[in-house]
Amino acid sequence: MPPADAAVISDLRQRIEGIGGIAARTKTVLPFGVPGIDRRLPKGGLALGALHEVAGGANGAVDGAAAASFAAGIAARTGGKVLWCYTQADLFAPALAQSGLAEEQVVFFEAKDEASILGCFEEALRHGGLSAVVAELAGLSRVSSHRLQLAAETSGTMGLAVRRWRRHVDARDFGNPTAAFTRWRVTELNSAPLPVRGVGRARWQLELMRCRGGESADFEVEACDAQGFIALSSDLADRSAATEAWRHRAAS
């Protein structure tokens, strides 16, 4: 593309964003630190003042373990206080620290029903004192997701909706459109075999199913480390040290 055209297109993009009412807050992004993923996202990362959806694939749609871990990693890297809302009390809090979300950083809200989760989610997003709010939800209608998105835009707090359902059939709901900026699906994969007995670092099939201003993509990644960073997984199973080299090559 000639540079003149590129300038025109970027100008048009900015004007469209202005019409769409996307506040300046959404312009700051949180990169994953993995060039292969960041390149696929507009402005090179997850928008901060925006709502993002995460769900588990296969059995993960019901237990939401990997989705919660992925969300915890993102929330941890926003750096401030995090509110975690849920109705099903099966979250094991010490595990969040392994995804980078320290114990001091997170406050939990145990709700009786989904309506109070939505209310609390919106209130917390609108307040602006938190850096991210995570809510485990089953249903998320278009209207409520739009409210959440507007609340996130006004304050610059990142909203992460971890979608999980009581039954597998209900997971069809994930196909319905919402106002979220991005939609992710995390499915557990077998970990890379270790040269010794044991279970290696978890690996996920990470699907970017929907992305406003970007295209969908698939990644195979290694689960969050203790700082909340994911990494692209190495294809060469017995050479996990090669991940770094692969990352550099992908970046160049």
Place this chain on the structure above:
Amino acid sequence: MPVAKAESLFADLVIMDADPSGDAVALEKLAIWALRLYSPIVATDPPDGLVLDIQGAAHLHGGEAGLISDVIARLADLGITAYAALADTWGAAHALARFSCQTTRIVEPGGQADALLKLPIAALRLPAEMTPDLLLLGLDTIGELAAKPRAPLTQSFGPKLFRRVDQAFGRLAEPIEPVESPALISVQRIFAEPIGAPETLEKYTRRLTDAICDRMEEAGLGSRRLDLHYTRVDNRIETIFVATAKPVRDPKRLGRLLCDKIETVDPGFGIDKMTLTAAFVEPLVPKQIGAQYSAPPRPDVEELWDTITNRYGRECLYRAVSVATDIPERAVKRASPTSTEVGSKRNAGYRRPQRIYRRPEPILTLAALPDHPPRAFTWRGQRYSVLCSDGPERVRGEWWRNDNEKGKVRDYFILEVDNGERFWAFRAGDGQHEGTGSLNWYLHGKFD
């Protein structure tokens, strides 16, 4: 009795000057003490008594008998010997506490007439000069007085005599003028025309909040709890309250917390009085605001915690603090969101699952004893074959908590199955000794 005579009767008599005004002040203090502990309506009954209206408050202290014995016991702790009586009327309770010769006396509802008949007329709270005259007429007990024709006695003693009798028997109402706690900051607004629309309620709620914040600022206090009473025209009182984690006197913030709850108020035919009271206050000194050279700081999250706890309840918002224990069920305790408690790092180095099942779920396994992980297992009707595993991590029962856990063992394994899911499973028992557990296998969690 002259002092000299008294000294001759008791060898170690302690003599003090009477201090009626000091006694009155102390009695007032005691009334406020009772107001905070027992009942919203308490008054002094000078020179030596307190009167409590315990209608609707007795159940908080284990019924009428429980309340009375509690009062007596607490006063005894303070070094005060007290007598108490409970009756339908102030007059009857006053008389029985002083003249029934019992430490506590409870009269059944409607039974005060029988209880009073035998008591002397001095029990009737009559003016001091009236009692000797009545005694002169040969009237010793309340029963005798009540049986007399009223007209001649009223002519010579005035209407007060039989008013007291009627009050004691419950034929005439006698209001109690309650003491008010002096430390309580309270503002009130009375409406000429009853109000009922939510917008109007909100408007006046905000005005009252502004007023009470001014009052608190003068006193250098911040509120921890505000009570707002809406008195309706049919004399019912609708109450809302807000509590905060730290003392606050920001009218905007308190107004928002209160207005959040207005929807729970039923105005009925209208509200003609609003009273806003700072029920708990703490000192709050003004704070120097920072210079605005850097980026504006994020808003205070405590405000958000207050909003959420006032709307959804105090216990639903918490911080999870790790406990120094190996047993997963006890690994976390809840602390308030503002607490700065630091959790234990005892198990920080071990992999822990994202999800944990409240009750470990039994699975059917194929596993070699004594300490091999299962090769395959069946859970919820589905069969999984294990590709690789990690473990065992042995967790011992905490015998100091209860006897059932003594000698019990769980061996935890991380199991990765063929579709990539990772589970946390354990075997009850060490695989060799029957006493350490049932040797059954359970799933306890799911990894990311």
